[in-house]
Amino acid sequence: MSNLCQPGGGASCGACCGLYNFRDHSRAAITRVLGRHTERLRDVPRTPEAFRAAARAIAAEEQPPAFVDVRVCPLLGFLDDGPEGRVGCLGHPLHNGGVDLRDCGVYDARTCQSFECPSFLWLSAAEAEWIRAACPDWYLYGLVVTDVAFVRAIERLVERALGERLDAARLLARPEALRASRRLFALKEAGAEGARGDALFGQFGAPPEGAVSTEPVLRTIDYAALGARAAPEDEVVLCLSCAPRRLEELEAARQQVRDAIAGLVAALSANEHIA
Ligand code: SF4
Structure with missing residues (x-):
């Protein structure tokens, strides 16, 4: 690595x-x-x-x-x-x-x-290079390279849309795919902006009131309270420091993710036709 x-x-x-x-x-x-x-x-x-x-x-x-x-x-x-x-x-x-x-x-x-x-252990060299190439600035790079769950969840969504395994090396060869990757990764920056004032960091949040441990806890979406069902985009939504309080907020966050994934898939597919 x-x-x-x-x-x-x-x-x-x-x-x-x-x-x-x-x-x-x-x-x-x-x-x-x-x-x-x-x-x-x-x-x-x-x-x-x-x-x-x-x-x-x-x-x-x-x-x-x-x-x-x-x-x-x-x-x-x-x-x-x-x-x-x-x-x-x-x-x-x-x-x-x-x-x-x-x-x-x-x-x-x-x-x-x-x-x-842990990113040293979990990210492949190609994934690390993909993140570096798509995030050539310290703020976004650090947010993404340390969130393996976010990167993996994105890969799963892209693979689902492509119907095949995503090879990070394939992304590196396509400038438009790197630009689309950056737009997708940048959702984390927008999420951090939106979560200002809350003790949220990606999937993590503050421990519940009265908890013995002060360690950050992994958050989940309270589907019953929102009247929602789980969707494939939800893991990425949580990684964006998003804590939806209403169904419309959850749907809006999912749509942002869907649009950004579609942009990356389109960039990969378009380049394939040209090649
Ligand atoms: S500086 Fe970033 S990439 Fe390096 S060990 Fe710390 S968290 Fe990981």
Whole structure:
């Protein structure tokens, strides 16, 4: 598996450092958070004492996390000094002329060095490359590459429509299919925008009131309360941080997914006729 965290081509990820762990994890809100971290750490002397003190000060000003069990690292920022570049660790030795300051964040350097999220295990190299090529920016890339359930649910819907297995390598060869993939993946960004203020992250939500565990829980759709029946698009709908309160909201979310899947299927089919 290639480097999922910093794969190049404009993509980069910092999800395991708590990048999206805010009730408002819209692009604008997260850009502000990372901009503040970057600015506050820019001129701090590259010594553990100074960096640790600055990291503590940043953490003290941070918004409360959406999920208390997921840490938010104050060292996460813009490696290229602005939101057009990569996100990553501002304490990493590659960013500090060889000085390793990662122990000043919420994890220690050994943990940071060795950690690989479940996507390393579950995504094939072709799937990872598909996501990287379709999401050449840090915000959307991180949302998608860490949500294997979303990617797999999309693949199932596309395969159902095509009537055959989807080969991610086949998508990579078709620019229009990559553009359609981006439109489909971007539903996650729109979902994050729509869920602002709620403790929702993709399929996950806050534990019920009074629960012993504070860990995020997998959400389901309450079909009985909505007067609805299950539909093939529902797994993707949940991954969009969507929590429909009325049947019309559920139907609208499903239709968005159907339209985006149809766009990708059409792009794949059109290219096949030309080839
Ligand atoms: S969430 Fe996964 S891909 Fe993203 S930075 Fe962490 S380990 Fe890398």
